[in-house]
Amino acid sequence: MKKWDAIVVGGGHNGLACAAYLAKAGKDVLVLERRHVLGGAAVSEELYPGFTFSVCSYVVSLLRPWIIQDLELPKFGLEILPLEASFSPYPDGRALCRWSDPELTRREIAAFSKKDAEVYPEFGKAMSRLARWAKPVIDAPAPRPASLNPRELKGLLDFGQRFRDLEAVDQEGLAKLMTKSAVDLLDEWFESDQLKAPMAVSGIIGTFLGVRSPGTAYVLLHHYMGEIDGAFRAWGFAKGGTGMVSDSIADAARHHGATIRTEADVDRVLVERGEATGVVLSDGEEISAKAVVSGLDPHATFLKLVGPDHLDDDFLTRIRRFKMRGSSGKVNLAVDRLPEFSSRPGDGPHLRGDIAIAPSIEYLERAYDDAKYGDFSRRPYLNVVIPSLVDPSVAPPGKHVISCFVQYAPYSIKEGPEHWPERREAFGDAVVDTLAEYCPGLKESILFRQVLTPWDLEQDFGLTEGNIFHGELSLEQLAFQRPAAGFAHYKTPIPRLWMCGSGTHPGGGIMGAPGALAAKAMLQGSLLGRSL
Amino acid sequence: MPIPTPFHPRTAPLCTSLYWKEWAGYHAVRSFDTTFEREYFAFRHAAGLIDVTPLYKYAIRGKDAGRFLSYVLVKDVTRLGVGRVTYLCWCDARGHVLDDGTVTRWDDAHYRLTSADPSYHWLLRHARGFDVEIEDESSEICALALQGPRARAILSAAAGSDVEGLRFFGAMRAKIGKAPVEITRTGYTGDLGYEVWTANQHALELWDALVEAGAPHGLLPAALDAMDVTRIEAGFILNGVDYTSARRAVIPRQRSSPYEIGLGWSVQLDRDPFIGQAALQKEKREGSRWAIVGLECDWDELEALYGSFDLPPGIPTHAWRESIPIYSGAVQAGYATSGAFSPTLKRQLVIATMEAAYAKTGTELRMEWTVEHQRHAVRAIVTDRPFFDPERKRSTPKIAQGAGA
Numbered sequence: 001m002k003k004w005d006a007i008v009v010g011g012g013h014n015g016l017a018c019a020a021y022l023a024k025a026g027k028d029v030l031v032l033e034r035r036h037v038l039g040g041a042a043v044s045e046e047l048y049p050g051f052t053f054s055v056c057s058y059v060v061s062l063l064r065p066w067i068i069q070d071l072e073l074p075k076f077g078l079e080i081l082p083l084e085a086s087f088s089p090y091p092d093g094r095a096l097c098r099w100s101d102p103e104l105t106r107r108e109i110a111a112f113s114k115k116d117a118e119v120y121p122e123f124g125k126a127m128s129r130l131a132r133w134a135k136p137v138i139d140a141p142a143p144r145p146a147s148l149n150p151r152e153l154k155g156l157l158d159f160g161q162r163f164r165d166l167e168a169v170d171q172e173g174l175a176k177l178m179t180k181s182a183v184d185l186l187d188e189w190f191e192s193d194q195l196k197a198p199m200a201v202s203g204i205i206g207t208f209l210g211v212r213s214p215g216t217a218y219v220l221l222h223h224y225m226g227e228i229d230g231a232f233r234a235w236g237f238a239k240g241g242t243g244m245v246s247d248s249i250a251d252a253a254r255h256h257g258a259t260i261r262t263e264a265d266v267d268r269v270l271v272e273r274g275e276a277t278g279v280v281l282s283d284g285e286e287i288s289a290k291a292v293v294s295g296l297d298p299h300a301t302f303l304k305l306v307g308p309d310h311l312d313d314d315f316l317t318r319i320r321r322f323k324m325r326g327s328s329g330k331v332n333l334a335v336d337r338l339p340e341f342s343s344r345p346g347d348g349p350h351l352r353g354d355i356a357i358a359p360s361i362e363y364l365e366r367a368y369d370d371a372k373y374g375d376f377s378r379r380p381y382l383n384v385v386i387p388s389l390v391d392p393s394v395a396p397p398g399k400h401v402i403s404c405f406v407q408y409a410p411y412s413i414k415e416g417p418e419h420w421p422e423r424r425e426a427f428g429d430a431v432v433d434t435l436a437e438y439c440p441g442l443k444e445s446i447l448f449r450q451v452l453t454p455w456d457l458e459q460d461f462g463l464t465e466g467n468i469f470h471g472e473l474s475l476e477q478l479a480f481q482r483p484a485a486g487f488a489h490y491k492t493p494i495p496r497l498w499m500c501g502s503g504t505h506p507g508g509g510i511m512g513a514p515g516a517l518a519a520k521a522m523l524q525g526s527l528l529g530r531s532l
Numbered sequence: 533m534p535i536p537t538p539f540h541p542r543t544a545p546l547c548t549s550l551y552w553k554e555w556a557g558y559h560a561v562r563s564f565d566t567t568f569e570r571e572y573f574a575f576r577h578a579a580g581l582i583d584v585t586p587l588y589k590y591a592i593r594g595k596d597a598g599r600f601l602s603y604v605l606v607k608d609v610t611r612l613g614v615g616r617v618t619y620l621c622w623c624d625a626r627g628h629v630l631d632d633g634t635v636t637r638w639d640d641a642h643y644r645l646t647s648a649d650p651s652y653h654w655l656l657r658h659a660r661g662f663d664v665e666i667e668d669e670s671s672e673i674c675a676l677a678l679q680g681p682r683a684r685a686i687l688s689a690a691a692g693s694d695v696e697g698l699r700f701f702g703a704m705r706a707k708i709g710k711a712p713v714e715i716t717r718t719g720y721t722g723d724l725g726y727e728v729w730t731a732n733q734h735a736l737e738l739w740d741a742l743v744e745a746g747a748p749h750g751l752l753p754a755a756l757d758a759m760d761v762t763r764i765e766a767g768f769i770l771n772g773v774d775y776t777s778a779r780r781a782v783i784p785r786q787r788s789s790p791y792e793i794g795l796g797w798s799v800q801l802d803r804d805p806f807i808g809q810a811a812l813q814k815e816k817r818e819g820s821r822w823a824i825v826g827l828e829c830d831w832d833e834l835e836a837l838y839g840s841f842d843l844p845p846g847i848p849t850h851a852w853r854e855s856i857p858i859y860s861g862a863v864q865a866g867y868a869t870s871g872a873f874s875p876t877l878k879r880q881l882v883i884a885t886m887e888a889a890y891a892k893t894g895t896e897l898r899m900e901w902t903v904e905h906q907r908h909a910v911r912a913i914v915t916d917r918p919f920f921d922p923e924r925k926r927s928t929p930k931i932a933q934g935a936g937a
Contacts, residue, residue, distance in 0.1 A: 065878065069831055074877045081573050082875075101566050132844060239577060349570065389750065392578050392682060398748030 004030045004289040006522070007279055009266045009305065010462070010501065012040025015295030016249040016260075017515030018500040018522075020071050023256035025523050030287065031253070032264040032279065034462065037243070038250050040295070041461050041468065042510050044243025044394075048448035051334040051401050052394040054241040056452070056461060057468065058330075058385055058403040059083065059354070060510045061235050062225055063245065064139065067512040076251035077244055080236035081390045085353035087344070088198040089438045090360075095343035096194055097350045113192035123189050127224040129170055130177060133162060134221060141517055142479040142488045142505040177217050178475065183361055185217040197364060198356040201381055204407065206469045206508065208327040210368035211361060215475045222473075222509070235354070237387045241394060245510055269294070269497060271310045276497035279305075291496045293518060297470035298322050298483035298503040300462060306494065315493050318484040322503075323477060326454035326466025327371060329409035331431045333402040334395070334448040338386070339439040352389050357382035357434060367408055374414030376427050379434050381407045399447075406431050411454040411465040420455030427453055469508025470501050479505055490518035491525075498522055534559045537585040538674045538735030542743075546753050553756065556586035556648075561755035568850070569875070571758035575721050576876055579680035580754030581742055584720075584727060587633075588650055589673050592643045594664035601635060601643055603806050604658050606790055606799040612637045617701045617716050620798040621790050622654075627811030628778035628787040630654065631771055632795060636703045636716055644669070648771040649779065658807065674735045678742060679725030679762075681924055682749040687726055690745035691715065698726075700926045708741045710734075720759060722766020724924040760851035764872040764881050767826050767917025769793055773853050774824060774869040774883050789815050792822040792885075794917075823891035826919055827858070827868070829880035829899060830911035841904050847873045847880060858884055859898045859909060865890040868899060874919065881919050882912060890914070 006022050008015045011033030019029045037043055041056035060080055068078065086098040096112060098105050102121055110117035136159075137143070143159055163171065176185060182203030186196045203209075203216035210216075238244045250260055265282040269292050278288035294301040302311060302319045311319075338347050341355075358364055358381050367377035383405040388395035395401050409427060411417050428451035436442040454466025463470070471477055480488045483503045490498050500518035502508035534554045536544070543561055551562040560583070563571060574580040592601055598610035607620040614637050621632040633647040645651070652668045659666060678687055688695040691706040695715060698704055703716045711734030719725035730738050743751065763770065771777055775793045776786045789812065790799050801813055831845075838845045851872035858866045866886030874881050882899065890897060893916050898909040 065831065065835075068878050079576070079876055081577060082569060084570060100569075104566075128844075132842070349565075352570070390573060390577065392750040397685070 001286075001288060004028050004287065006030070006291045006293055007032060007287060007289040008293045008295060008500070009269070009279060010034075010040060010295030011038040011246070011250070011260060011262065012295050012501065013042040013246045013249055013510055013512060014501050014515030014518075015040070015293070016246055016253055017067060017071070017512040018293055018295065018519045019258045019260070020249055020253035020256060021516050021519030022522065023253050023258035024071070025519075027523075029253070029258040030289070031250075031258060031260040032266050032281070032287075033260070033262045034265040036262050038260065038262060039243045039246030041457075041463065042242040042246045044241030047332065047450055048334045050396040051399070051448065052241050053332045053401055053450070054238075054243065054387065054403060055332065055450070056330060056457065057242050057510055058387070058405065059235055060238050060242065060245060061222070062138070062509050062511040062513075064511060064513050064516070066139070067516050070516075071249060071252040073248045073252060076248040076255070077240075078248035079239040079244075081239060083235040083237065083353040083385070085350050086198065087341075087350040087353060087355045088194065088358060089341050089343040089355070090194060091437065093343050094194070095341065095350075096198070097344070109192070109195055112194045113190070116190045116192045116195050119189055120195070124224065126170070126173055127221060130174055131221055131224040133166060133170070133174070134225070137479065138225070138506040138511070138513060141490075141521060142482065144489070145480055177221060179214060180217040181212045181214050182216040182220055183211045185220065193360050197358045197360050200361065200364065201356060201358045201383070201407075204364075204381075205383075205405075206328060206467065207472045207474055208323070208325045208371070208408075208410065209474065211364045218475055219473060237385070237391055239391050239393065241387070242510060249512070266305065268307065269305045271306065271494060271497075274310070275495045291498060291522060293498040293500045293522070295501040295515070296462060297324065297464050297467070297501055298499070299324055299464040301499060301501075301503075302492070306497065311493060315484065315487075322483050323472045323474070324411075324465035324467040325472065326411040326457060326463065326468065327409065328405060328407040328466075328468060329376070329427060329431075329454060329457075330452040331404040331406060331428055332450040332452075333404070333432075333446055335400050335402055335442070335445040336447055337398070337441075337445050338389070338400055339402065339435075339442050339445065341438050342440055343438065351386055353385075355382075355384040355386075357384065357438065371408030371410045374410065374412065376409045376413070376423070376430065377407070378430055380409070380431065382431065382435060384435065404431055404435065409454055411458070411467075417455050417458075417465070420453040424451050424453050424456070427451060470503035471508075473507050478507060482507060490514075490521045537583055538732040539583045539585065539676070539739055542736060542739045543583060543753065547755075551757075555756065556588070558586040560586060563755050563757045564753055568755065568757035568761075571752055571754035572761055572875060574750065574752035574754055575680045575723060575758060575762050577681065578750030578752065579678060579682040579686055579746055580721075580752055580758065581739075581746065582677045582679070582754045582756075582759055583674075584677045585674040587670075587675065588647045589669040589675075589729075590645045590647070590652065590655060591667040591669050592645060592655070592664055593667070594641055594662070596662040596664050597641050597643050598637075599804075600659060600662040600664045601645065602804065603662070604655060605635065606795075606806065606808070606812070608800050608803050609635050609637065609643065614639055615703050617703050617718055619701075619718075621793075621795045623790065623808030623812065624778045625807055625811070626778070626787075627789050627808040627815060628781070629775060629790055629793060629795070630778050632769070634716070634718055636714075638703070638714075649777055672732060673729055674732050675727055675729045676738060676742065677719050677721075677725060677727045678746075679719045679721040679723050679754075681724055682746070682751065683723075683725050686742065686746040686749050686751055687715070687728070690741045695726075696929060699928050709737045711737045711741075713738060720766070720768060721762035722768065722918050722920060722925060723762065723922060757850060761872045761874070764851055764870060764883060765874050765876065765918070765920035767883070767919055769824055769883060770870065774885070788822065789820060791815055791820040792824065794824040820888055822866075822885050823888050825884055825886050825891045826915045826917040827882035827884050827897065827899065827912040828915045828919070829882065829901075830913070831879065833910040834880065834901070837901065837903055837908055837910060843903070846903070849873060857900045858886065858912065859900070860890050860895075865897060877920055879919070886914070
């Protein structure tokens, strides 16, 4: 029987990136994907004739430049189109749009607060400085605070040195960022609720926290991370949908010799004498390998693929405590015309970015209140994009796809998560009703609607409890604690079993870094390339 | 003082940025918005519509039209098929390039030449003894370039489905609304695209028809700043930027031969006499001193260089046109003439003139790069052009082939 150098479980973008790096280093790699399409949550599917949807994740933010370069992704079809603006309509008929043009943005904000208009670029500069400081953290394996290895110590010292080198104002800023809530931080800078609300939501995306929950300020930083890459830019659409990111990485992997199988559902990881030796598919097929890498989240990897029998209780407890608790859903719409916002009619460039339905801090807190008590938000926070406006390849001429990211939609509704299918359409209605309050003609323009609840994200895409980041991106679940202290470097307690998904450092979003860094760790760990 | 083109009544109200420049005596939009990004992405993902009226246009008619042009140009265009376009350059008697442009053959005895610089006098001067009539159509004919993956769908909606069969570098006549137009499958973006030519009085009708047909396809009015990035991605050179026309050169070293500017492939040496033939034959035999090449800067080095100043990579987003020294070791081996960060390829692309010994693909060089007022250098590798070469640029749908040229 053929023995592969490595089997990657899950053909999501991180699994594929891991495979591509391993294959590029000459390893014989097999990727196994359960679904008929590659991409995991970074997937494009034609759900309705002529309309291609980025079914789950819908924007590309932090796809690492070095991965794009190493794997030559543009050669394999990756093209990213920038989001031009952030548009926020309000119920009183006003609206605020933030642009890449600073003067335009200043005038927009000044309509709400002259003071905020001038402070806004200062805030951006402060955040960008801190993002630059944090950059090495996302481009390298997590630091090991307890290690006495000289190289690790030097890394930690450098880290400390760089903190010392920060100006006092940035040291203070960083300390606040790590501890405060998004709203508390924004309150220090701004007075206008209309500006703060759409900014604060960056702090809660994918978490089961509210904008006033401590620790959410840190996630705001992610929004500014894109700027550290300079000309590489921050937020964008992948041409053809986010599936094209996965497809281009898959093609790069194949180019380097990787084998990729779809509709190959891995049932479990084979563990013999304490070591991973291969996998068993749900149809009973056994495939053996020198190493197995799981692109699945920590719960799915350890509680399902490996199973409790092979793990000690302490580790199992830590994995079980790793918070998944999905809090968001997705509504995808095919429409026969461009939505028109009553607060800013027409098809102007304000529609060419992301549109936030986050009219006030109170609105966001009320949305969270519904979730706290086991229900979806009656009036949720929506992050809406219309990618067909800049990428006409995803919809027929003149028609459009609308993607609505929805929060909150808690996995554990009070009826129990398995009752989500009965609530699905009511949830979809709440989302469409919410958006229609700002776009009066929306409902009449809908040709097709797909509603994804956290339950669907789990059942269809394998995201445990529907968590879009393979585990909450909250401070206590990051860096050397992702997914568990002592196992933040892609290794697991089981020799020859590795992790490469978003549940590992540096985390979720279409970044590719967990997959690429995992492959590097595996290649480094292989003594003279003999074992992985 | 520049003058407006016939499309000015449409472009001017759209140009809310008021970013204009002069192009061959005309007012030309640099970008409609304060950034050109949206227009760039329209070129690459939907379609952009750009006013290219300022190109010079000459009609060459008469029994000897083909023979005459073949005498003036470096290529034998008597062999060019009717309904075909070709790209080439022309030289003075010493084999130095005067200009580059396209020749379209409309029928046996009717060609059109386009150029970047005025060329009427040069043509006229060499017409003696040929049965030809040369007409300067530059101020009678206006043109729009429709470029991008959606260009075919838009143009066939506006001009009829015959357009779908028009092959790369093909030419055809059609009607858009009531306006008689000439369509060539050419352009300066390196993408699927067309240039549509019409008499000035039909300008606005043409503009309106294309804008209307393009609306459901994401068509945007586009302008020179966006096109400059696309032309560098496509690896195209620009007269006056990447080389100096012999007409404008002040000293000998400013002149270039077709071989030196990468247009040697367009020179057909062994045929009836043409201007510059002897000099070009000699250069072909003896080799050229210079070569225009494509370069790619090493992104890791650029990022590290900026990182050493604690700055994010501060790469200019606009295409640039400065002469920048390029080194091999301690020796200056050439100079960059233009460059751009490619938003599609995510690479810093450069067009450079190198001494021939340093022009081989893969050659490692160092290009000067200034950060915080200090001169540094980054690794740059000689790379084949076009840098970006999508299949759609050349391809024509099978079903539609046969119609048109």
